[in-house]
Amino acid sequence: xxxxxxxxxxxxxxxxxxxxxxxxxxxxxxxxxxxxxxxxxxxxxxxxxxxxxxxxxxxxxxxxxxxxxxxxxxxxxxxxxxxxxxxxxxxxxxxxxxxxxxxxxxxxxxxxxxxxxxxxxxxxxxxxxxxxxxxxxxxxxxxxxxxxxxxxxxxxxxxxxxxxxxxxxxxxxxxxxxxxxxxxxxxxxxxxxxxxxxxxxxxxxxxxxxxxxxxxxx
Amino acid sequence: xxxxxxxxxxxxxxxxxxxxxxxxxxxxxxxxxxxxxxxxxxxxxxxxxxxxxxxxxxxxxxxxxxxxxxxxx
Numbered sequence: 001x002x003x004x005x006x007x008x009x010x011x012x013x014x015x016x017x018x019x020x021x022x023x024x025x026x027x028x029x030x031x032x033x034x035x036x037x038x039x040x041x042x043x044x045x046x047x048x049x050x051x052x053x054x055x056x057x058x059x060x061x062x063x064x065x066x067x068x069x070x071x072x073x074x075x076x077x078x079x080x081x082x083x084x085x086x087x088x089x090x091x092x093x094x095x096x097x098x099x100x101x102x103x104x105x106x107x108x109x110x111x112x113x114x115x116x117x118x119x120x121x122x123x124x125x126x127x128x129x130x131x132x133x134x135x136x137x138x139x140x141x142x143x144x145x146x147x148x149x150x151x152x153x154x155x156x157x158x159x160x161x162x163x164x165x166x167x168x169x170x171x172x173x174x175x176x177x178x179x180x181x182x183x184x185x186x187x188x189x190x191x192x193x194x195x196x197x198x199x200x201x202x203x204x205x206x207x208x209x210x211x212x213x214x215x216x217x218x
Numbered sequence: 219x220x221x222x223x224x225x226x227x228x229x230x231x232x233x234x235x236x237x238x239x240x241x242x243x244x245x246x247x248x249x250x251x252x253x254x255x256x257x258x259x260x261x262x263x264x265x266x267x268x269x270x271x272x273x274x275x276x277x278x279x280x281x282x283x284x285x286x287x288x289x290x291x
Contacts, residue, residue, distance in 0.1 A: 158274060161274070161277070161278060161281060162270070162274045162277055164281070165274075165277035165278065165280055165281045166277055168281075168284065169277065169280050169284075172284070200270075203266075204266075204270040207266075207267060207270075208267075208270070211267075
């Protein structure tokens with residue numbers, strides 16, 4: 001059981017850049033996503049058939065989901081939400097294949113959370129303009145200003161800590177179970193801890209990001 | 219080590235609050251659905267969100283326990 005991520009190799013540039021296992025697994029996931037999207041969007045017809053049916057269904061569901069929440073701004077932010085959803089699904093449930101999930105590294109989830117909060121700030125500036133964004137810090141009353149500044153840091157912190165905590169807890173519990181009871185039980189528990197928990201955390205991450213964007217564009 | 223074990227055990231008390239909160243939220247959601255079955259979808263969505271926020275507190279406790287185990291030797 002190791003909570004820290006080992007360094008696999010170093011790139012010999014600028015006195016050596018260490019590359020940890022998280023980064024390598026992330027590269028693999030990125031390659032898989034790019035390949036899947038290239039394969040599944042080839043030879044599209046007007047009348048959907050086979051895999052096109054499935055892809056269109058997923059995209060339609062995502063579009064209608066964000067349309068009800070974000071109103072007229074849905075077209076700008078749906079691609080980002082869909083991308084992190086697909087990435088987090090694969091990253092969270094990759095533990096099934098015996099690879100340590102990259103989201104069990106705090107730097108990974110922190111990067112995702114910072115990305116999300118930057119998107120929220122961009123959404124706010126896009127909807128209100130720079131002046132309106134600065135004014136929104138003083139919105140109901142000026143006393144609230146320190147709280148709003150704090151909120152800028154608390155939101156990504158809670159997003160990152162929640163994702164990291166859930167995935168590392170599931171991973172450690174699975175390790176303990178497979179060490180103590182190596183037959184049958186790991187397979188049953190893996191259904192909950194790897195599949196269901198990973199999917200749920202993905203949904204919560206995307207849902208909370210969407211909620212923050214919705215609050216920002218209002 | 220003995221004192222640290224007590225500390226790690228006390229961190230487990232964070233589960234108490236999360237459990238109480240989740241139970242209360244679920245009870246209220248059940249009540250709301252039984253009063254208005256047609257609003258089932260949106261109640262479910264809100265319950266999931268509230269559950270996620272509740273559960274985060276327990277996860278923070280777990281995180282502190284892990285950090286104590288792995289980094290405070």
